[in-house]
Amino acid sequence: MPLIKDGCIVEDDWTHVPDGEAVPADRPAIISFERFQAERATFEGRNAALGVRVKSGTLAPAIAADLERFALIAIEFPKFRDGRGFSTARELRERYGYEGEIRAVGHFIPDQYQFAVRTGFTSAEAPANANPESWARALTEITVAFQPSLDDPQPLSLLRRRLGA
Amino acid sequence: MALLKAITANRLRDGEVVFLKAEGVWVERLDEAALFEDAAVADTALAAAKAQAERDQYGVDIYAFDLTLKDGRPDPVKARERIRALGPSVRTDLGKQAAA
Amino acid sequence: MNHIAPGRNAGVYNYDEIDRRFVSERVEQFRAQVARRLSGELTEEEFKPLRLMNGLYLQLHAYMLRIAVPYGVLTSRQMRKLAEIGRKYDKGYGHFTTRQNLQFNWIKLEETPEILNELAEVDMHALQTSGNCVRNVTTDQFVGAAKDEVVDGRVYAEILRQWTTLHPEFTYLPRKFKIAIMGSEKDRAAIRIHDVGVFAKRNDKGEIGFAFYAGGGLGRSPFIGKLIREWVPEEDFVAYLEAILRVYNQYGRRDNIYKARIKILVHELGQEKFTAEVEEEFARLRGPKYRLAPEIVAEIRRRFGGPSFEDLPPVSAALEQAKAANEAFARWVAVNVTEHKAPGYAVATVSLKPAGGIPGDATSEQMELVAALADQYSFGEIRVSHAQNLVLAHVKQDDLFALWTALEGAGLGTANVGLIGDIIACPGLDYCALANARSIPLAQAISERFADPARQQLIGELGIKISGCINACGHHHVGAIGILGVDKKGVEFYQITIGGDPTLTTAIGDILGPAVTEHEAVDAIEAIVEVYLANRHDGESFLATLKRVGHGPFKERVYAAH
Structure with a gap:
């Protein structure tokens, strides 16, 4: 899975660890949130970074209490049409002040990438055959926003009128 | 009367209603479509047509529908398929029926 | 791109360069999405929501493009562009919808980016007219003109x-x-x-x-x-x-x-x-x-600007004279014209429901005529109503006769707004991929049965709404008389409801009885009307009569022959 950050394919330091498999202690690992809940004691005192993968139906309040434990939160899109993740990311940032990495995983297409960035995601996992051009273009093809967002609190459009521009 | 089957799709690039004539060959007129007497044969042809049309980005919404022969010409059982094969019943000047 | 600002007098939101930049960028984004679909980079499953958010459906015969008319208001220049697109990329006509938008029925995917580009030239688009997003916001077709308006x-x-x-x-x-x-x-x-x-x-x-x-x-x-x-x-x-x-x-x-x-x-x-x-x-x-x-x-x-009205006397002598001299015109004024907030002006509704016509359809020529009349008589501004009619919102009362004469000449002078002939109907199985039954032929048959304008006026306000499937684009549930098309083993049947109400006292109509055939449905509607006329007290609405006498007499009469 190529990892996309800032519109480019980058090296991924993280490993997804399926439930039941050993979690490497010496490098960043992403486990399911369910596993974290079941085995939380075993991750006490872990030195390497820990990330969790949350299902689209797991909303921000459900993971809020443990946020300081996670250096990364991977939000699942079971189908790209399931847009709950956009609310989850925004709540993590705005309501709970989460500052770690938020990653979009699952079925996610370039045409949603800008929405993800605007709601607080920092990275996305693209399919193996991803066209890098489409991902790069996704962040630059639309330059006018009509709402404030995580990446731009004073967008060009509707709110610009407040600035008298 | 024995039910026959034909295979149809909308052409991706312009939405035109098309019918399968032979493997990989699609036509715009129902009169030229392949008619299947055997449902199992139609199923096989449908699976092949779907694979081909999707692989070639040729067609979407590919499915088989029922028809009979009326005066030797294919006649869809359902109003929906008749309208697709002809054009809007309220604008007989438009669609495939207009060129007939 | 050569942008010309829409007329400053029209009550239409005026785009600036940033609004234009956005719409242009969105066109180019869709152009790239279409290319990625045609090349196979995007699957149909992935592409479908993207095209829907640009108003593009796949219907029975071709793609259908639903163009946004934000809250139903557009300029004459925009209307002319729609007429041009209808001629150039479609088959010379369009369909005004119950969400105050315009649909073209014979669109090609590969031409759509170019159509959107042409729309952008007049500050129009097809954004979010479909898809699982927030759709075109609708409002009162008399907004900015109605006498009872509190907030614009x-x-x-x-x-x-x-x-x-x-x-x-x-x-x-x-x-x-x-x-x-x-x-x-x-x-x-x-x-x-x-x-x-x-x-x-x-x-x-x-x-x-x-x-x-x-x-x-x-x-x-x-x-x-x-x-x-x-x-x-x-x-x-x-x-x-x-x-x-x-x-x-x-x-x-x-x-x-x-x-x-x-x-x-x-x-x-x-x-x-x-x-x-x-x-x-x-x-x-x-x-x-x-x-x-x-x-x-x-x-x-x-940014809306808005027309500057002249100081006019509240009563127009010319209008009164014309009404006295011409019965058909007087009827059109009584039925299609509404009070305006400014003295001496009036709101005129152009019915797209001629007897036997297709509700909401307009040819490119008709669109151009309405655009010209809007320029001449209504500050170059036109509205689309959710009842699928057009509205010229700011006409001088002095000009109403000239306006009506021009409309009559183009088959647009039907006096039936709000009456039984003003039927709301979805496109139904003649065009729509989701429909179970046709809606238009039934609307045509009913409007022909009640073609006599005097009879329509005598019956008074009575809304018939027809949907070709349970998705209810024709709002049949809230029609005083609602008709829902259903498919029974390949045959089209129609289920009739009565007592629906779309206003603040909203009510969902009740099913009258078993579904009937298309032919029986026309007779059934006539029977319902006759029961209403026989039972109504002076000036009583259909809903009031129904409430007073109950469903019984209607049901009895409709199913008497069965």
Whole structure:
């Protein structure tokens, strides 16, 4: 899975660890949130970074209490049409002040990438055959926003009128 | 009367209603479509047509529908398929029926 | 691109360079998406929501493009562009819809980016006219002209249009989301059958605020919107909507397409719990980030310009003379013309429902004629009503006769607005991929049966609404007489309901009895009308008579022959 950050394919330091498999202690690992809940004691005192993968139906309040434990939160899109993740990311940032990495995983297409960035995601996992051009273009093809967002609190459009521009 | 089957799709690039004539060959007129007497044969042809049309980005919404022969010409059982094969019943000047 | 600003006099939001840049970028984005689909980079499953959010459906015969007419208001120049597109890329006609938009039925995917590009030249687009996002916000077709107007809904509809355009959080909602806004005493926008209905009003101090209704909708399970807040101050307008959408996006059902609308969420949670969730979210969101500052509202309001009316006497002698001299004209004035807030002006509705015609269809020539008449008589501005008619909102009473004469000459002078011939009908099985039965032929047969204008006027206000399937695009549930097309083993049947009401006293019609054939349906409608006329007291509406005498006499008469 190529990892996309800032519109480019980058090296991924993280490993997804399926439930039941050993979690490497010496490098960043992403486990399911369910596993974290079941085995939380075993991750006490872990030195390497820990990330969790949350299902689209797991909303921000459900993971809020443990946020300081996670250096990364991977939000699942079971189908790209399931847009709950956009609310989850925004709540993590705005309501709970989460500052770690938020990653979009699952079925996610370039045409949603800008929405993800605007709601607080920092990275996305693209399919193996991803066209890098489409991902790069996704962040630059639309330059006018009509709402404030995580990446731009004073967008060009509707709110610009407040600035008298 | 024995039910026959034909295979149809909308052409991706312009939405035109098309019918399968032979493997990989699609036509715009129902009169030229392949008619299947055997449902199992139609199923096989449908699976092949779907694979081909999707692989070639040729067609979407590919499915088989029922028809009979009326005066030797294919006649869809359902109003929906008749309208697709002809054009809007309220604008007989438009669609495939207009060129007939 | 050569942009010419729309006429400053028209009450249409004026784009600036940033608005234009956005629409152009969106066109190029779609052009690239189409190329990626044709090359196979995008699957049909992935492409479908993307094309839908640009208004492009695949229907029975071809692609259908639904062009946004924001809150139903457009300039003559925009109307001419629609006529041109109809001629160049379609088959010379278009269909005005119950959401105040325009649909073309014979569109090619590969030509769509070019069509969108042409639309952008006149500050138009097809954005969010479909898909699981916030759709075109609708309002009163008489907005800015109606005598009973309290708040100009266009300003707030435009704010919502902008706010919900490519909203990063709410573009992949569980299902589509429709908002209607009303700013008059009377509800002409059917706000309680919308996902969110907004009623703009003023308090004792003259400040503007909004009542919010949520969870209305027709379709398979019709629900009437519930009042969830009586007063939202203007500055919290977007924050409150944001709160509703946040609750819906997170908790709306995604497991079953038929249960995904907000009406089901409101119903399953209950009005109280739903409202509490929204209020909790609202309390958090309220604040500087989502505050709708008065300067923003003022700036948007300024962008509408708006016609400057002449000082005219309230009564036009020319109009009175023409009415006295011409019975057909007098009838058209009585039926199709509404009071204007400015003395000496009137609001004229152009019926797109000639007897035997296709409701809401207009040819490119008719669009051009209406555009020319708008230039001549109504500040170059045209509205599309949710009843699928066109409105010239600011006509001098002195000019009404000349206007009517020109309309008559083009088959657009039918005097039946609000009457039995003014039938709302979805495209039905003649065009629509979802339909179970045809709607148009039945509308044609009914309007022909009641073609006599004098008879229509005698019957009085009576709305017939026809849908070709349970999705209810023809709003049959809220028709005084509603007709739903169903498929019974390949044969089209029609189920009749009576007693529906789309206004603030919203009511869902009751099923009269077993479904009937198309031919029987026309007789059934006539029977219902006869029972009404035989039973009505002086000046009594259909709904009032029905309430008084009950369903019995109607049912008995309709099914007497069976």
